Amino acid sequence: MTHTLDRIGLSENHSGEEIVILCMVHYKHKEEKSEEIQEIARTVLKYKPNNFIGFPLSIPEEYLLPMAAQAGIVTAVFTDMSSITSLVRELREKALGISVVLSGLFSDVRKICDETGLTEHTTHYTAGVFGKTDELPDHLTLEITTQCGHALVSSHYVSNIVKKIRKGMLTSEEGAELLAKPCVCGIVNKKRTAEILAKMAQL
Amino acid sequence: MYVDQDLCRKCADCLPICPVGAFEIRNKKIVINYDSCVECGVCLRSGICTEGAIKQVDEIPYPRIIRAAFSDPLHHHESTEVLGRGTEEMKTNDVKDEFTEGNVGFSLELGRPGVATKLSELDKVTREVISLGGEFATYNPVLSLMENPDTGALKSEVLGERVLSAIAEFIVPRERAMDVLGELVTFINHSVDTVVTVSLIARNDENGGHSLLDDLKKLGQELGFNPYPNGKVNVGMALVR
Numbered sequence: 001m002t003h004t005l006d007r008i009g010l011s012e013n014h015s016g017e018e019i020v021i022l023c024m025v026h027y028k029h030k031e032e033k034s035e036e037i038q039e040i041a042r043t044v045l046k047y048k049p050n051n052f053i054g055f056p057l058s059i060p061e062e063y064l065l066p067m068a069a070q071a072g073i074v075t076a077v078f079t080d081m082s083s084i085t086s087l088v089r090e091l092r093e094k095a096l097g098i099s100v101v102l103s104g105l106f107s108d109v110r111k112i113c114d115e116t117g118l119t120e121h122t123t124h125y126t127a128g129v130f131g132k133t134d135e136l137p138d139h140l141t142l143e144i145t146t147q148c149g150h151a152l153v154s155s156h157y158v159s160n161i162v163k164k165i166r167k168g169m170l171t172s173e174e175g176a177e178l179l180a181k182p183c184v185c186g187i188v189n190k191k192r193t194a195e196i197l198a199k200m201a202q203l
Numbered sequence: 204m205y206v207d208q209d210l211c212r213k214c215a216d217c218l219p220i221c222p223v224g225a226f227e228i229r230n231k232k233i234v235i236n237y238d239s240c241v242e243c244g245v246c247l248r249s250g251i252c253t254e255g256a257i258k259q260v261d262e263i264p265y266p267r268i269i270r271a272a273f274s275d276p277l278h279h280h281e282s283t284e285v286l287g288r289g290t291e292e293m294k295t296n297d298v299k300d301e302f303t304e305g306n307v308g309f310s311l312e313l314g315r316p317g318v319a320t321k322l323s324e325l326d327k328v329t330r331e332v333i334s335l336g337g338e339f340a341t342y343n344p345v346l347s348l349m350e351n352p353d354t355g356a357l358k359s360e361v362l363g364e365r366v367l368s369a370i371a372e373f374i375v376p377r378e379r380a381m382d383v384l385g386e387l388v389t390f391i392n393h394s395v396d397t398v399v400t401v402s403l404i405a406r407n408d409e410n411g412g413h414s415l416l417d418d419l420k421k422l423g424q425e426l427g428f429n430p431y432p433n434g435k436v437n438v439g440m441a442l443v444r
Contacts, residue, residue, distance in 0.1 A: 003294075003435075004435055005310075005402055005434060005435045006312075006315070006316065006400050006402065006431070007431075007433060008316075008431075010431075010432065010433040011432070012432060022294060022435075023440075024291065024294045024295055025295075026291065026295040026298045026299055027291065029298070057248070088438070091440060092440065092443055095443045095444055096440075097441050097443075098440065098441055099294055099295045099296075099297050099298055099437060099440060099441045100437070100438055100440035100441075101293075101294050101435050101436065101437050101438070102435075102436050102438055103433070103434065103435045103436070104433055105432055105433045106413060106416070106432060106433065106434060106436070107432070109436045109438070110411065112438075113411060113438060118438045118439060118440065118443075119407070119409075119410065119411040119438070119439055120407040120411035120412075120413075120436050120437075120438060120439070121296065121297045121406070121407060121411075121436075121437045121438060121439035121442070122293045122296040122297070122302055122404060122405070122406050122407065122436075122437040123293075123404070123405060123407055123413060123415070123416075123434055123435065123436050123437070124292070124293050124308075124310070124402055124403070124404045124434050124435035124436075125402060125403050125404075125405070125413075125415060125416055125419060125430055125431070125434045126400065126401070126402045126430065126431040126433075126434055127384065127388075127401040127402065127403065127419055127423070127428055127430055128400075128401065128423075128428040128429065128430070128431070129316065129398050129399070129400050129401075130388055130391045130392055130398070130399050130400075130401055130428075131391045131392060131395045131396075131397055131398045131399045132318065132395070132396060132397055132398055133398055135318050135397075135398060136316065136317070136318065136398060137317065142316060142317075145316055145317050146316045150243075150274075150276045150367065150368075151222060151314070151315050151316055151317050151319075151367050151368055152222055152243060152245050152276070152367075153222070154219060154220055154221060154222040154223075154224075154245070154317075155222075155317055156218070156219040156220075156221070156224055157219045157220050159219070160219035181249060182220070182222075182245045182248070182249060184248070184276055184277060185276065
């Protein structure tokens with residue numbers, strides 16, 4: 001599950017624009033780490049992420065903790081370095097024995113590691129997209145659709161929403177909320193998506 | 204999935220939400236093109252149809268059910284114990300230590316981003332991976348599709364099924380990684396009828412350094428690709444005591 005990887009459009013010129021956190025229990029340890037993953041979910045929510053697992057399905061926060069235990073996973077998106085660094089520091093202090101993956105610019109992850117006393121352990125890199133690349137939509141559309149690791153955000157839906165923004169039927173923020181819904185893992189960065197939609201609507 | 208024609212108001216609001224454009228207007232009716240549809244469930248979950256005209260069939264038969272298994276992240280893969288179409292790969296590597304200093308993991312995700320793929324394309328890739336000496340990840344759902352793990356051949360009955368994406372995950376020795384990548388890029392560009400996102404997994408050095416990224420950049424200059432400046436990093440949290 002490459003999942004939070006392969007996101008197009010992040011740039012060293014926009015450091016801190018987006019860090020996705022994914023906390024995962026190895027499947028053999030799901031039962032014994034049930035309390036710990038719920039503690040992680042509680043801690044992640046405390047730092048008010050831009051988006052998080054369950055949010056697109058309108059799952060109430062009180063159900064998120066048992067859901068995290070059942071799935072063995074918590075995902076959330078942060079759009080500022082200060083919050084994510086504080087969250088990672090708190091998780092380190094709690095030493096819950098659960099894996100944490102940060103997705104973003106490698107330079108941003110390095111800063112977070114330096115600030116929190118962690119060291120990068122294993123990295124997943126993207127070489128690029130190959131093959132029939134002439135079938136891909138335009139770059140700005142890809143900046144939105146590649147935010148869903150399961151490819152559930154339709155490029156046709158992006159075009160449809162851009163048209164509605166141009167006609168004044170939606171704001172770019174409302175458009176971003178709609179586009180975040182198909183991504184059940186809650187890893188679409190709604191703030192960045194709204195900015196991209198605003199840019200597309202101007203074209 | 205199907206459209207209940209008694210409930211459908213023909214507003215066409217559902218058309219754009221499908222990631223593969225499977226909704227069609229045919230004879231003044233909104234219908235689903237079953238060849239295109241990958242059973243991802245987005246149309247139903249989205250609640251886009253206020254009339255409730257989009258409905259799920261009671262049971263999707265085999266081999267069509269494979270579409271849901273590889274396209275709907277809420278579909279549980281019995282072969283991996285993991286929701287979705289992949290594995291835990293490097294996400295829990297600080298616990299399981301599958302990716303060591305001496306090897307590199309590859310993820311070839313066919314159909315991503317947003318193009319989808321027939322499993323006949325995956326069949327081409329799995330055969331190529333085996334011919335290059337790749338060792339498939341144990342808990343990859345792609346393994347459950349294989350008829351012959353020695354050749355990488357998939358079961359003939361699944362080849363016509365279409366999925367949002369399928370990930371071939373395998374390991375090669377570190378010293379062969381760039382040669383294998385170069386051969387795969389050429390193979391994919393010439394022989395595969397969809398897009399393929401290519402990604403690699405490696406242990407960082409003891410100071411957290413990214414030596415594989417340096418190798419990727421060098422090969423990228425030769426072959427004309429640019430590795431992304433972003434990616435996924437396991438920060439070793441499970442090892443903190």
